[in-house]
Amino acid sequence: MTDTPPRLGLRGISKRFPGVLANDDVSFDVAPGEIHALLGENGAGKSTLVKMIYGIMQPDAGTIAWNGQQVTIANPKAARKLGIGMVFQHFSLFEALTVLENIALGMDAKIPQRELEGKIREVMTRYGLKLEPSRQVSTLSVGERQRIEIVRALLLNPTLLIMDEPTSVLTPQEVEQLFVVLRQLAKDGCSILYISHKLHEIKALCDTATILRGGKLVDTCDPKVETSRSMAEKMIGGNLKTIQKPADRAFGKERFVVNELSMAGAGHFGVALKDISFSVRAGEIFGIAGVAGNGQTALLLALSGEETTHDAQAITIDGEPLGQLNAKARRLKGLASVPEERNGHASVPDFTLSDNSVLTGRDRLGLSVSGFLRPRAARKYTGEVIDAFAVKATGSEAMAGSLSGGNLQKYIMGREILQKPGVLVVGQPTWGVDAGAAAAIHQALVDLAAAGSAIVVISQDLDELLSLCDTLAVINEGRLSKPMKVSEADIEEIGLLMGGIHGDAEATRQAEEVHHHAA
Amino acid sequence: MSIEVLILTIITIVGISTPILLAGLGELVVEKAGVLNLGVEGMMLIGAIAGFATTVITGSPWLGMIGAAAAGALAALLFGFLVLALNSNQVATGLALTIFGTGLSSLIGLSFQGRIVAPFGSIFPPALSRDPFLKVLFGYSPIVYFALIMVVLVTWFLKSTRGGLILRAVGENDLSAHSIGYSVVGVRYAAIAFGGAMAGIGGAYFSLVITPMWAERMTAGRGWIALALVVFASWRAPRLLVGAYFFGLLMWLELYAKGGGLNGLPIIPAIPSQFWAAMPYLMTVVVLALISVRDRAGSNAPACLGKPFLTSN
Missing domain, CATH: 3.40.50.300 (P-loop containing nucleotide triphosphate hydrolases)
Known part of the structure; x- marks a missing residue:
């Protein structure tokens, strides 16, 4: 050699x-x-x-x-x-x-x-x-x-x-x-x-x-x-921070319930959602795993209110029906969401951070009153987000597009979390974010849950979901598997559920059987 | 309608379709490479005056056509330099090229007003080209046949050659083509120059074949119809041929409705000519709507169309 x-x-x-x-x-x-x-x-x-x-x-x-x-x-x-x-x-x-x-x-x-x-x-x-x-x-x-x-x-x-x-x-x-x-x-x-x-x-x-x-x-x-x-x-280059998650947390009552939600796919490549049901309790972090393109995008749009459904009872928060409400109305009811695309969907790159804060916080935080903006309040709130989440930016007047991916994501998560939503739905919270920022985002989600919010995390990163979530379900071709406790989850089984993508219905069925026996 | 009138009608339609077929074919190649050049009308006018001027000076309409192609390509390369080297906005630059072409052609045309040139002769013997029936096949200007040959060549190039594959790849995903090692900018310059040359020939068709003389703004908006035609044909060269003749029919109906009892036929007063003038655009919108109902793969639109090519390094 x-x-x-x-x-x-x-x-x-x-x-x-x-x-x-x-x-x-x-x-x-x-x-x-x-x-x-x-x-x-x-x-x-x-x-x-x-x-x-x-x-x-x-x-x-x-x-x-x-x-x-x-x-x-x-x-x-x-x-x-x-x-x-x-x-x-x-x-x-x-x-x-x-x-x-x-x-x-x-x-x-x-x-x-x-x-x-x-x-x-x-x-x-x-x-x-x-x-x-x-x-x-x-x-x-x-x-x-x-x-x-x-x-x-x-x-x-x-x-x-x-x-x-x-x-x-x-x-x-x-x-x-x-x-x-x-x-x-x-x-x-x-x-x-x-x-x-x-x-x-x-x-x-x-x-x-x-x-x-x-x-x-x-x-x-x-x-x-x-x-x-x-x-x-x-x-x-330092000691790895593990997520501080209190063991054996007790969950509160059911806060966020999705009941037989079905929806046609958006666009031509969109995957339709079929009979999606799950519930998230106060203090619980609910993860949705799956390979890209299995309906995650449609589900996020359906939960956030960008797409509404005719069935008002399909989505409820604290018993209140949300199905027919748009994103603005859902925010007022306490449901905040973070889409996976941070540049252009979750934020406007050419807007300042404080203008971006107005976009999702205008009603809940009163950043806009009878059609007029309150720039000072927006700057103050943005400053709080920057401080609380250690966002590296030149200030609240920095352009969103000038931030690095990790810092922008920290800002976006912070912007929603500081609004103290009752329910937070997040897509790909740490996509392309470095490990330090990812740890900070994970910790913030855990802390929000500990304060009594119900959280839904949709991610393709299985490692992330396994370390972050309390409960996990797998989405495949627009269908959601039965939820399982993360502490009892079997990686083999999750893999089989995720792999149904190649039209392998047999594997999906097998996986569900495995789950059945395990349960 | 008698058979003679029908033949005359066909010849007229083929004639008025040829400029948009030529310019559209050029623009199709440009758009397949991912560049949107809205300056077709301007390049056609530059081609029209350049072709006319060259013919006046040299006496040869063939040299005129070559001059028109060269001038069109040159104007297109100016556009190419702005959008490829300086990354200017393609839409704004294309519109500017049209305004520039209109002005420049008028300026140069001042000294050629009222001049008349010898038209193209037929490439076929009079027995064929003057025959009352056979002229429906042989009675056209050589440029009409050139356009048809180009349809075949462009189709073959895009579909079956490596160069065509690379061109489509550049229009579909410029960053990937770059990372594999193809010259995105080089391919786009070549496509833009080809598009300009074809638009130039299409423009010269007005000043050397249809009239043949120079008049300001003589292309009369056909550059815009050529642009619509590319979309109408959903970026496929064979469909572009069908679409060009279909648009030709609509343009003929416009002329027909405008009056004069074209070809001795009675005027249909019920439908104003403006309706037919709007039809190519309306049809394009209808096609666009139909495409968006079907999936994107069917639309065939190049994914990078109109986007600037920016690499990180």
Whole structure:
């Protein structure tokens, strides 16, 4: 092993953007056939680093060696020529094109369509990746889309495959399938650079882990030896705060009841909601898990009041019917909501923070009186939110769009929480937010519940729901599973419920049976 | 309606459809690459005067057409520089291009007013092109056949070539195309230049084939109809051909209703010409509504249409 040069050797890589040093003197090696984790919080510089390895950006300083030879990777084409393949976190797919066309676009050599199709089938059978080449991408599930990216990368016979947060949108079963593929690739001699912040995955999959924090390399370690906690602390650079949740909390009376809520899907890709029923008690945090695109968006719109239903009794708060009320009226009744898209839906990027406060607080907080704004009251309230939630902003007059994702999310959550809503419905509360901000948001939700509010959290991040919620249900194709206590939840069962997406009704039925027996 | 009148009508409709077919085909390629150029009318006028001027100077309508294409492409590249290099707003810049083209063509046209040029000869022998019946197939200007060939070429290019696939990819998801390693800006410049050249030829069709002489604003808003036509055809070249002739029929009905007892037919006074003039736009709105009822995949609209391309680095 010692006399073979590393597949990839980075020495002193630095990259500066206006105002930030994204990578600061980063050096590490990736050996042939090694699965190497690149670990770090959002903004630690992982993406910038791999963009330089893949030739999308150029380092300001430092060298890249490929099999012992120093190289300059001018563009992605040059990277692919060397044998570097990449699977992006946000898929670089073309919705309106077919699987085959998408793959053809990623190929540098011009290959006749039939020959390409043959090669695709060969790669698919070798690694057990199922795909239909003539399908249009817009009709595929997220897991299938990722398979296109993987096939596209594998067709070039890469000797280094970069995977940027590949599991963030997959079900536990899909993750297992992916790991089987990756392990086989590594066995065939392909090195894998695996970017993630999910520590248990890294422990399960990777041989080595390089940890970045604030653009600097903090440690290169063996994840099989480290604990998740020790790696997380290196990643965050301090002691990890665990959520302070009083054990054995008693819940109050039912505050928020959804009773057989059905609704047609919004738009053409919208999923219809079918007979959704659940209830949330005072002090309870109710989680709704599921793979993206299974009706979460429709459910959030239905609960917030952006979409109303004819059945007034379908949604009630403290016994009062809300079904026919719009979002404004529901807010007055004490139901606040935070949509998942923070830039443009939960806030207006080109408005100041205090104007954004007026948008959801105008009635409950009296920020607008007989049609006139009360800017001073709005500024005061926004200042309180900024202080209470440690939002990094230049003040209440900062533009919402100028805040980082984590800070904007803290502001949005704070804006709703300080209104002391009886019921809070939140979508993806920590999507793309760094671990520090995520912990603060989680703690705020727990504290709000402890004060007697009922909280609904809709998220695709199962880890988040398991650590945050008291009760959990899974949404799949617009149907909600039976709620289960998180303390008694079985991850296998949740995975099966989530995985119903591929039309696998059998698995869903099985999972429900498992649940039945367990209950 | 006698057969002679029918043939004359068909020839008229094909004739008035050709400019919007040419300009629409160019704009279709531009929009497929994700750029919305609302300057079609302006580029057509620039093409019209450039083609006319070149023909007056050289005496050859063929060179005139080449001049029109070059001038249209040049005007389009000015637009391209503004929206691609300076990231200006595509809608505002396109409208400005139309205003600019209208003014510039009027200015240059001052010294060409009243001049007359020799029209295109037929590319077919008189036995075919003058035959009272066969002229329905052979009696057109060469540009009409050029437009038809271009429909086939554009269809084939977009559907079956790698270049076409890359162009569609750039219009569908510019950031992804960039990250794979394609030059988004380069592809868009090329598409914009092609669109300008086609609009220029479409404009010169007015000054070299239909009249043939120069008159201010002689394209009379057909650039806007070409824009509507692209949407009407839901960004598909074969449908654009059908749509162009359908819009041609509507434009012919407008002329017909306006009066003069076109082709010796009686006027239908009940329907005013303004109704027919509005029809292409109304039909486009109807098509848009129909598209939005169906799913997005069916609409075929490029996902990046009109959005500026901004990379983080």
